[in-house]
Amino acid sequence: MSNLIAISEDFNWPAFQRVQKLLYTAITVQGYRDVRLDFSGLRKAFPNGFVPLIVLVDQYRKQSGIEFDVVLPQDEACRRSILDANYVAYLHPKLELPLSDKANALHQFSDDSSLNDLINKQIHQILERATYAEGVLQSFEWALNEIAGNVLVHSGVEHGWMQVVVHPSTHHMAIAVADGGTGIPETIRSVYPQFAKDEDAIAHALKEGITSRPDFGQGKGLTGTLQIVKINKGGRLAIHSFKGRVEWLNDRMEIKGDFPPFPGAFVDIQLNTAEPIEIEKALWGSAPGFPFNESLYGSGLPIGQMRMALANEASGFGNRITGLKIRNKIENLLVSAPNDVLEIDFSGVELIASSFADEVFGKLALTLGFVGFGSRVRFININKFCRGIIDDVVQSRIVQSRTSQNGQ
Ligand SMILES: Nc1ncnc2c1ncn2[C@@H]1O[C@H](COP(=O)(O)OP(=O)(O)OP(=O)(O)O)[C@@H](O)[C@H]1O
Ligand SMILES: [Mg+2]
Secondary structure, eight states: OOOOEEOOSSSSSHHHHHHHHIIIIIIIIIIOEEEEOOOTTOEEHHHHHHHHHHHHHHHHHHHHHHHEEEESSHHHHHHHHHHHTTHHHHHHGGGOOOOOOOOOOOOOOSHHHHHHHHHHHHHHHHHOOOOOOTHHHHHHHHHHHHHHHHHHHSSSSOOOOEEEEEEEGTTTEEEEHHHHHHHHHHHHTTTTTTSSSSHHHHHHTTTTTTTTTTTOOOOOOHHHHHHHHHHSSTOOOEEEEEEEEEETTTTTEEEEEEEEEEEEEEEEEEEEEOOOOOOOTTTTTOOOSSSSHHHOOOOOOOEEEEEEEEEEOSHHHHHHHHHHHHHHHHHHHHHTTTTTTEEEOOTTTOOOOOOHHIIIIHHHHHHHHHHHHHHHEEEEEEHHHHHHHHHHHHHHHHHHHHHHHHTO
């Protein structure tokens, strides 16, 4: 007989904790071997509910041979969202569902090259989803590399999970990274055995210079991430590992014990994308050495120059939706590298629609102003036709802004 666990609420961190307790009772106390996770009444899915649940279920399955199956939500949009996020595929692998490669889905990584590819994909995703206050993108890239890199270096297991979700309307970014490995308390106690309580060991790991592998690391990853979150107004960080949980929320740190234990490490970062982050202040006076704008858009170019090959950014240039994504990217690149010039390389692009051109370049000229647009954005390998379209939409926008300034 299988035990039924009904989840009919917003599935976020507190809901996960409730389900974790129910699973513990059913499996460890009552001895059930089969569990049905019933999401039929699910209202909304959140990474900080599903990501730890997937790690927990994976552990129960691998270590104790427990079988899980899933009842899908009745609500169509909700069902789609948990399928698209890969949650069902990971919770119920026997269904052999194809994994979505959408960047905002949950993904596994297992080595540095799969991690690098995934992080680059995440950067492209978030670059085109929204625009961000100064320092947010660099902070995101730095923290994600550090936290996910920790899984490869410290967890002792073959793979970790990562999900990044951006909500442009609420200026909110959620980053969830988890593994089902050794856990932070145990690695810390291998060097600092005095921290008997898991939560105290995690709090110690968050201090500057604390590392269990002094041969390898400098103890900067967790503490730098905490600084970033502290500087970002509305930022949050929660770390959960075995019987400890440490959380930075509403300008204060909460350190507490928790039961049942979470078998691995789960790091939940939430950023307010509209609030600037002074990254030098967070990271000991230095900005990251080789940020994404240089690695993805500046490689092989002189300092101060970035290049975007338009043909690589989309498969067609005919509508405003694509235009908005590309303009977001351009604005983000210009904000991330305020002294750089961005070259837009039109090689391979024969034709663009006026609506696309207006959405990207017309509106960009409005925000940057005539001089800013002319000095920070350059076009290379552009044909006469595309140049004519861009000239036309930029001129119309400039006329429009003058007219509205004059109150006509
Ligand atoms: N996913 C994890 N699993 C197990 N232990 C972890 C994990 N993440 C962090 N830790 C522990 O927390 C310590 C501090 O992590 P932190 O990222 O701050 O420093 P580091 O990785 O040791 O060094 P650096 O980040 O400078 O390379 C680690 O040394 C390790 O003991
Ligand atoms: Mg680290």
